[in-house]
Amino acid sequence: MATGHKDGKVRIWSTQSRKVESELRASRYGHVTSVLCTGFENRYVLACTKDDRIYKLDTRQPDEPVAVFEDE
Numbered sequence: 001m002a003t004g005h006k007d008g009k010v011r012i013w014s015t016q017s018r019k020v021e022s023e024l025r026a027s028r029y030g031h032v033t034s035v036l037c038t039g040f041e042n043r044y045v046l047a048c049t050k051d052d053r054i055y056k057l058d059t060r061q062p063d064e065p066v067a068v069f070e071d072e
Contacts, residue, residue, distance in 0.1 A: 001013045002035045002037055002045055003035065004026070004032025004033060004034060004035045005031070005032055006031045008025065008026050008029065008030060008032060008049065009023045009024060009025055009026060009032070010023070010024040010026055010035055010057060011023050011024075012045075012059060022059065022062055024047075024057045024059065024062045025057075025062065025063055025064065025065075026047040026049055026055040026057060026065065027047075027049040027051055027053065027055060029049075029051050030049035030050040030051030030052075030053070031049060031050045032048070032049050033048050033049060033050055034047070034048045035048075042059070043058060043059055043060065044056060044057065044058060044059070045057040045059065053069065053070045054068070054069040054070075055067075055068055056068075056069070
């Protein structure tokens, strides 16, 4: 399970232990408004933020987004 937060991070939760397994940095400037788990074995997370960008995150690389999508 994944949740988005005001600090620009996405938290990955364990449904068994009910604790945070990892934190992924989406945006340094915008609040995360929505989250979608996708890809093989939910390895990737898409996070939409208030800075009008979509961040593609890899759960194995929590520090930096894999890709950032934006448009005027």
